[in-house]
Amino acid sequence: MKTTFTEKLRGSRPLLGTIVSLPSPELSELLSLAGFDWLFIDMEHGPLSIGDAQRLLQAVKNDCNAIVRVAENNPILIKQALDIGADGIIVPLVNSAEEARQAVASARYPPLGKRSVGLARAHDYGLHFADYIQRANQTLAVIIQIEHQDAVNNLDEILAVEGIDGVFIGPYDLSGSMNRLGDVFSAPVQEAIAEVKSKCARKNIPVGIFLQQPDQLEAEIASGTTFLAVGTDTFFVWSGAQNVVNAFKAG
Numbered sequence: 001m002k003t004t005f006t007e008k009l010r011g012s013r014p015l016l017g018t019i020v021s022l023p024s025p026e027l028s029e030l031l032s033l034a035g036f037d038w039l040f041i042d043m044e045h046g047p048l049s050i051g052d053a054q055r056l057l058q059a060v061k062n063d064c065n066a067i068v069r070v071a072e073n074n075p076i077l078i079k080q081a082l083d084i085g086a087d088g089i090i091v092p093l094v095n096s097a098e099e100a101r102q103a104v105a106s107a108r109y110p111p112l113g114k115r116s117v118g119l120a121r122a123h124d125y126g127l128h129f130a131d132y133i134q135r136a137n138q139t140l141a142v143i144i145q146i147e148h149q150d151a152v153n154n155l156d157e158i159l160a161v162e163g164i165d166g167v168f169i170g171p172y173d174l175s176g177s178m179n180r181l182g183d184v185f186s187a188p189v190q191e192a193i194a195e196v197k198s199k200c201a202r203k204n205i206p207v208g209i210f211l212q213q214p215d216q217l218e219a220e221i222a223s224g225t226t227f228l229a230v231g232t233d234t235f236f237v238w239s240g241a242q243n244v245v246n247a248f249k250a251g
């Protein structure tokens with residue numbers, strides 16, 4: 001059986017992931033074969049339907065976990081993402097303790113939450129229903145996104161909510177909420193990011209972040225970030241293609 005993402009998050013090794021936004025099972029298969037620890041299946045932005053996302057999950061190979069970012073903090077979207085077999089969810093724009101509680105409750109079966117029960121891919125269409133519902137609350141990762149100044153302001157209360165397995169920083173939306181859209185390396189945005197990291201470290205909550213390029217990877221890991229989403233499927237295709245085109249033009 002695959003190592004669960006919650007187990008990986010609790011381990012000491014940093015986890016490398018990338019964002020998948022295209023409805024191509026072959027691409028998610030390839031990225032898992034390339035050795036990523038996890039894939040960030042993005043249903044917030046881009047064209048993925050729930051059926052597309054299921055096909056991406058079905059293609060993932062090796063010990064790679066698939067975590068779905070839902071479009072919003074909504075119990076139906078969270079239930080559907082878990083029912084198609086996601087190893088966990090990322091919930092965008094969680095700005096208050098109440099929103100964090102809602103995200104956790106949507107992802108957990110009673111008595112811990114209010115996820116409703118249905119037969120789907122996650123339960124092997126019913127074949128392993130009892131086994132799945134017995135372990136789901138412990139094994140599925142609930143990751144909230146901190147990506148707004150309001151969330152940074154409310155962070156102590158947010159991090160006090162039971163059941164958060166990880167915090168994923170969205171530097172771009174955070175920069176936008178601070179009137180510095182895209183300027184993620186500006187001092188105020190970096191200070192806010194450092195505050196999130198240090199408060200999570202104090203509570204022993206794993207922190208993840210999105211990096212557009214791999215050049216900041218070492219610095220991120222040194223600063224305590226333990227799970228990373230680096231680049232996107234579209235960026236990999238574009239940059240590979242661009243290198244060939246540039247070499248051709250230069251030659």
Ligand code: 3PY
Nearest residue numbers: 170171172173174210
């Ligand atoms: C952000 O940078 O705002 C993100 O959400 C990245 O996924």
